[in-house]
Amino acid sequence: MPPASGPPMGAGPYGPYPPVGPTPSSGSGKGKILAIVGGAVAVVLLVVLAVPLLLWMNGDSEDPRNTAGSGPGGSGASPSAAPMTPPEYQALLATVDKSVGDAFGKLGGAKSPKAVGTAVDGIEAAVEKQIEALSRVVPPPNAATAHADLLSALEGLSDSLAETGSAAGAGEVCLGSSALARLSRESSAQDVRAAQQALATADPAQSYQVGQFVPKKTSDSNRRLGNGKFLKRNRSGLGELKIENDGGTDAVINVVRNGSKSASISVYVRAKGKVTVGGVRDGTYRIYMTGGKDWDGKAKAFSRDCNFQRFEDSFKFSTTSSQYTIWTITLTPTAGGNARTSDVDPGDFPG
Structure with missing residues (x-):
């Protein structure tokens, strides 16, 4: 039986594109009034200017400029505050670990760029809250230097988190696993690890523990499926779909029957690979594509550099x-392609 071939369709960007103001009069009484008022002002000024002098003479010699936290690098803790005891300080550090650690735990389960951004915002809020808490205390004397290092490291981590959130918004980081790997390699993460070690050895009688939330340094993974690997397949027809991936990243093609919210066919096509899908049942379909790096089979998504698109036209298969x-x-x-594509929100991508 000879095939009735549809026109070649283009795809882009990784991805499919084209289809295959009276002056007062002199001598009046106003001049006297103004003179009296002016004199009153002078008296008031003299009284006001005398206040600081009187206070100083009465023995209040504290210069407000020396209040802790009011100048650059101020910790916010009162200089007259007593240092925390080692147990009190360790309890505070444990609170830091739990708060930030719980937030990091939510990032690990993020399965979309939007979820990554939300989780990263949560970690950043937790870190900022703990920075504020740590800034208000006076640590045990032998932990003062390491305490300052920890604060500095956490501030750097907050900046790294903001950058990771931006990367998620740009599709550079798409899953929690890749976000954690990225954060684990940041210099701010290493600074937290250094502060962790410094606190652990600051007091021979008390090994302070903190920083367990920092992920272990991890390299990016690059998991791939074999070319032509079906993630889902329904063979009940004679139609064929030929796919040519001339792009530089792997892709997954989902063929969705009109009226359905899930794919009838889902196939993995490697960069520069070709796949022919046979057994397509008669009907009208929409074709969706996602591309990127590092396929996470559990999340069923690429973890980095992801994009989501669909062809604007439908594809009809019929058999006579x-x-x-x-x-x-x-x-x-x-060249000569006649198909247009549009971006798809990752949350609307059919599975």
Whole structure:
């Protein structure tokens, strides 16, 4: 039976593109009034200016400028406050670990760029809250230097978290696993580890513990499936879909029957790879594509550099007694291609 081929379809950006103001009069009484008022002002000024002198003479010699936390680098703790005892200080550090650690735990389960951004915002809020708490205390004397180092490291970590949130918004970081790996390699993470070690050895009688929330330094992974690996398949027809991925990243193609919210066919196509999907059942379909790096089989998504698109046109497959339909799509701009694509919110991408 000869095939009835559909027109070649282009895809882009990784991804499919084209389809395959009276002056007072002199001598009046106003001049006297003004003179009296002016004199009153002078008296008031003299009284006001005398206040600081009287206070100083009465023995209040504290200069407000010396209040802790009011100048650059001030800790916010009163200089007259008694240092915390080692147990009190360790209890505070434990609170830091729990608060920030719980927030980090939520990041690990993030399965979309939006979820990553939300989780990172939560960690950043927890870190800022603990920075404020640590800034208000006086640590045990032998832990003062390491305490200052910890504060500095946490401030740097807050900056790193903000950058990671921006990366998620740009699709550079798409899952919690890749966000954690990215954060684990930041210099701010290493600074927290250094402060952790310094606090652990600051007092021979008390090994202070903090910083357990920092993820272990991890390299990016690059997991891939084999070219043509089906994630989902429904073979009940004769139609064919030919896919050519001329792009530089792997992709997953989801074929969704009109009226359905889930894919009938989902296939992995490696960069520069070609796949022919046979057994497509007659009907009209929409085709969605996601591309990126490091395929997470559990999350069913790429963990880095992800993008989500769909063809704007539908694809109709039909079979007669003498012919069946073949469509060809190309996942890069193609000369002569006649298909347009549009971006899709990751949350609307059919599974």
